[in-house]
Amino acid sequence: MPSKAVLSVFAIAGTVSAQVPPYQSPLLLQPGANASMCLRADNVDGSPVVLAVCTGGPDQLWTFTNDQVQIYGNKCLDVTNGVNADGTKVQVWDCEIDIAFDQQFVYTPFGDNHLAWNNSGRCLDLPNGNLSSGNQVQVWACNGAEDNNNQIWDTGYMYNNLPSKSEISQNGTNNCGNVSSQTSMCQTMWMNDADDFCLWGPPENGTIGDTEQEVVAWCTKSGYGTRTIPNGTLAGVHFVRTPNYVQVTGVGNFTNINVAMGDEGGELDPHGADSNGNPIGGLVFGNTFAPNLQYHEWTSFIGDTEFCMRACIGPDARGNCQHIYDEMGCFWNMPANYDAGIFESCLGDNDIPMGVYGTSTWFQGVSPTPSPQPAANSSSCTPFSSITSGPLKRDLGIDILGKRAASPAMTTPPS
């Protein structure tokens, strides 16, 4: 049945001849519901394109050109026999020079991350939302992102195979080495625990508003190749792990990480008005839900005296990490403990998604402004006496930053 979303796919395809993800190829293609899984295919004409646990191998590295999605340099995502019907399976085939209809895919990054089969009204789709290895993808009528998680394809990287720059117009780098320095331009950050997280801060003194495209990672641990948060900066830190996200909130003196004094700050997220995200090229990883998992959805605020950062997984990631309330600040977007003098790591429930009140959704600017959601309960808190900077103790393997692991963390072979 045609919907608004289908029409918008036509509109995009009609006005822009081709679209690619904002991130630099080669890329992993990961279902929105589980970033531990990747699309893969063999280097053989007719090989089915299926889900497998991410390894970052050549069978999972996709390169977007303006009109095709290539693998192995010369195979392309291909709709079997070009049959324009719901349920047609997708395979790889020799890339056609005069690109035939069956190989034309455009990526629609403006909020929905669909891979639209050009002008067919159909999108790359995960049959039955089945996230098991071996499930072969198909084409199906495009639905809006909210309607159909089976059509969200995030583009990502293995933590141990990061490009120098993930986005062309990026100021800093993602392949950061393992030597921290206070002049690092690393824009890869980690969210692991109360004593092992990073914040986005300006590379030089400035307001978040003025530097949002170029903020860099400042971490509590050295060893990520980032800057480190100077001792004495963090006055309170509350880390919580819920079923669907990790979150860290707190207070401190963030002029120490170059936030201009008196700056109320601003919001940072991986989308931005132009889909490049702020910072441009900023990537977020963590070990909470799977080893070295990339978080495709996250939202963050920082000002000179407080911060909050949430990184989400799974089918509800977009709602839990909603980034449209950019004028509402930490306390409204991420209700939680922000108390000074307490440093803790807790388990918790999910907050109700920001802006959602029963069956209605509030939009910024509409009067009256509703109260923030209640902070969800937390438990099993582990206290810390303070959070200072120190060396990373967790074993990241020899290859965390730069070299491909002989055996990367996610190595279950595809079935």
Ligand SMILES: *[C@@H]1O[C@H](CO)[C@@H](O)[C@H](O)[C@H]1NC(C)=O
């Ligand atoms: C995501 O995929 C990984 C790898 O198959 C699996 O271990 C994990 O349980 C999956 N997570 C969810 C929420 O399905």
Ligand SMILES: *[C@@H]1O[C@H](CO)[C@@H](O)[C@H](O)[C@H]1NC(C)=O
């Ligand atoms: C996709 O469709 C548009 C609009 O018809 C067309 O201009 C464009 O060339 C098509 N893309 C490819 C790769 O053929």
Ligand SMILES: *[C@@H]1O[C@H](CO)[C@@H](O)[C@H](O)[C@H]1NC(C)=O
């Ligand atoms: C999910 O897909 C796998 C691989 O194709 C298949 O073996 C399994 O039966 C499917 N599960 C369901 C519930 O359809």
Ligand SMILES: *[C@@H]1O[C@H](CO)[C@@H](O)[C@H](O)[C@H]1NC(C)=O
């Ligand atoms: C970031 O890049 C812009 C555009 O190239 C440049 O004007 C700016 O000085 C850069 N910022 C830093 C901190 O390097």
Ligand SMILES: *[C@@H]1O[C@H](CO)[C@@H](O)[C@H](O)[C@H]1NC(C)=O
């Ligand atoms: C840092 O990286 C270098 C070069 O890749 C490697 O030789 C060294 O063992 C790494 N150090 C640590 C502490 O991981």
Ligand SMILES: *[C@@H]1O[C@H](CO)[C@@H](O)[C@H](O)[C@H]1NC(C)=O
């Ligand atoms: C930092 O930047 C702010 C705003 O850009 C400016 O008002 C302030 O004077 C700067 N502070 C220092 C110490 O340079």
Ligand SMILES: *[C@@H]1O[C@H](CO)[C@@H](O)[C@H](O)[C@H]1NC(C)=O
């Ligand atoms: C924050 O740190 C700066 C630089 O060390 C200092 O000048 C300022 O007084 C501190 N602000 C507060 C509120 O303590």
Ligand SMILES: *[C@@H]1O[C@H](CO)[C@@H](O)[C@H](O)[C@H]1NC(C)=O
């Ligand atoms: C927290 O737990 C208490 C007791 O179980 C419950 O009454 C309360 O509603 C919970 N608060 C939230 C925000 O879920």
Ligand SMILES: *[C@@H]1O[C@H](CO)[C@@H](O)[C@H](O)[C@H]1NC(C)=O
């Ligand atoms: C920060 O404090 C920790 C713990 O007190 C200490 O080990 C570390 O050397 C300090 N770092 C710096 C740069 O002073």
